[in-house]
Amino acid sequence: MINLAELKQDLYKEVTEHNDIRYCFNCSTCISGCPASEANPPLLIRNLVRKVLLGQEDALLDDDSPWACVTCSKCEEMCPMGVKPFELCLAIRRWQCRNDETRIPQSLPELFERGYTQPVEKAQALRASVGLGELSLVVHDPELLKRFQAMLKETKIVKENSYMFKE
Amino acid sequence: MKYGFFPGCNMPAIRPDVEKAIRLSMPRLGVELEEMEGYVCCPAYGTFHSSDEEATLAVSGWNLSIAEQKGLDVLVECGSCYSSLRMGKSLLEDHERKSRVDELLKKAEKKYEGKATVRHMIEVLYRDVGVEKIKQEVKRPLEGVSAVIQYPCHTVYPSDIVGFDPRGGKPYMLGELVEALGAKVEHFSCEYQCCGGAGGFHRNSAIEAAAFAKRKLDAIKAETGAKLIVVSCITCLMFLDSVQKELNSGGGSYSIPVFDYNQILSLCMGFPAEQVAAIATTPRDEIVKLF
Ligand code: SF4
Numbered sequence: 405m406i407n408l409a410e411l412k413q414d415l416y417k418e419v420t421e422h423n424d425i426r427y428c429f430n431c432s433t434c435i436s437g438c439p440a441s442e443a444n445p446p447l448l449i450r451n452l453v454r455k456v457l458l459g460q461e462d463a464l465l466d467d468d469s470p471w472a473c474v475t476c477s478k479c480e481e482m483c484p485m486g487v488k489p490f491e492l493c494l495a496i497r498r499w500q501c502r503n504d505e506t507r508i509p510q511s512l513p514e515l516f517e518r519g520y521t522q523p524v525e526k527a528q529a530l531r532a533s534v535g536l537g538e539l540s541l542v543v544h545d546p547e548l549l550k551r552f553q554a555m556l557k558e559t560k561i562v563k564e565n566s567y568m569f570k571e
Numbered sequence: 572m573k574y575g576f577f578p579g580c581n582m583p584a585i586r587p588d589v590e591k592a593i594r595l596s597m598p599r600l601g602v603e604l605e606e607m608e609g610y611v612c613c614p615a616y617g618t619f620h621s622s623d624e625e626a627t628l629a630v631s632g633w634n635l636s637i638a639e640q641k642g643l644d645v646l647v648e649c650g651s652c653y654s655s656l657r658m659g660k661s662l663l664e665d666h667e668r669k670s671r672v673d674e675l676l677k678k679a680e681k682k683y684e685g686k687a688t689v690r691h692m693i694e695v696l697y698r699d700v701g702v703e704k705i706k707q708e709v710k711r712p713l714e715g716v717s718a719v720i721q722y723p724c725h726t727v728y729p730s731d732i733v734g735f736d737p738r739g740g741k742p743y744m745l746g747e748l749v750e751a752l753g754a755k756v757e758h759f760s761c762e763y764q765c766c767g768g769a770g771g772f773h774r775n776s777a778i779e780a781a782a783f784a785k786r787k788l789d790a791i792k793a794e795t796g797a798k799l800i801v802v803s804c805i806t807c808l809m810f811l812d813s814v815q816k817e818l819n820s821g822g823g824s825y826s827i828p829v830f831d832y833n834q835i836l837s838l839c840m841g842f843p844a845e846q847v848a849a850i851a852t853t854p855r856d857e858i859v860k861l862f
């Protein structure tokens with residue numbers, strides 16, 4: 405049951421930064437072609453739209469399903485109302501990160517430290533085995549890496565969670 | 572023809588044989604690849620896109636500015652990198668967002684003007700190189716071999732941002748590129764289903780994601796005589812390759828080799844498999860021995 409007293413009416417304005425999800429008319433097209441609708445728990449993007457529009461803040465904060473999205477954008481293509489469900493999915497993740505730092509992906513500090521999520525700089529032996537040399541990576545150029553980190557240090561996510569990011 | 576080559580991070584770190592295949596086969600077709608020195612993660616959808624929009628766009632701007640400085644467009648094979656960079660560029664068309672990102676990029680002593688276009692490997696091969704040119708460079712055709720195609724979802728949806736097919740509807744370019752190698756492309760019921768390997772689906776729900784891929788693999792086995800799957804996306808490649816072993820450990824029997832297009836193209840051009848098709852979980856010997 406939904407307790408109306410606990411709803412936050414303007415939640416959708418906080419979550420979706422740019423597009424208007426109020427056009428959603430519950431058709432479920434976004435679910436029918438969605439690979440992650442088969443995940444456990446399932447990603448049911450239409451239900452997420454409802455949660456946001458109804459203002460179910462606590463339930464939305466606890467919802468893991470947006471993180472199962474495979475980013476295929478099929479829902480984005482098929483939604484007849486221009487709701488941009490995929491962008492909403494990312495927007496919900498961002499909103500969760502803003503309100504709960506434990507949601508911040510662990511790959512972020514890695515990206516900050518070396519520029520990549522995969523350890524490209526450590527793959528030299530494998531690369532050499534197929535006849536490839538080293539790439540010109542940001543980790544190989546301390547000056548460039550500094551500039552990259554200086555840029556990111558100006559962003560909200562890094563500023564507000566600076567303890568996570570090591571230079 | 573010259574492009575800034577954006578390898579991403581999965582390819583150079585985990586599947587460098589695909590990178591080698593691209594670096595050998597593209598110049599043969601008259602495509603020069605320029606390094607994008609100091610490029611960083613696209614950013615991947617699971618990183619900044621999922622946590623902070625201005626950081627996302629700063630990183631997109633960083634990458635795009637490298638090619639822009641050289642006066643080049645960007646060439647990408649990985650579907651996720653392609654989609655992320657296209658999405659970044661599209662969001663940066665908004666004036667407000669761009670001026671914020673301009674400020675951030677100033678901290679990095681970089682400048683973004685939006686001049687470089689992001690192009691996917693499939694489109695560059697089909698449009699800029701062309702099927703005829705590819706046919707001319709094939710030394711050892713795949714005559715009589717049946718193949719199926721995995722069309723990367725990130726190059727199809729949303730069509731207004733990533734699409735490159737003026738006909739719209741179902742993708743076909745990769746299929747015609749494979750036919751240019753002499754292979755026969757077969758169609759099947761789950762042909763346009765996404766691989767399911769990207770994002771958090773497999774990470775959070777491994778069993779369900781494997782079952783999702785199984786549906787496709789079963790359709791390939793039941794409806795076609797395909798001897799290989801051809802992809803043009805590092806995520807499709809890695810997932811469709813490794814998920815077969817995962818399914819086999821649960822009693823399945825799947826052994827359809829998976830190749831990136833540039834790998835199979837390189838083999839047809841006569842380049843050595845030890846360099847261009849060296850790394851796989853599902854054995855590829857049945858195909859490699861044809862060359
Ligand atoms: S497809 Fe669009 S309109 Fe239909 S339920 Fe999903 S978000 Fe709402």
Ligand code: SF4
Pocket residue numbers: 434437438439440441447449472473474475476477478479480489490493
């Ligand atoms: S983009 Fe995400 S939510 Fe949309 S169909 Fe694909 S997996 Fe589902």
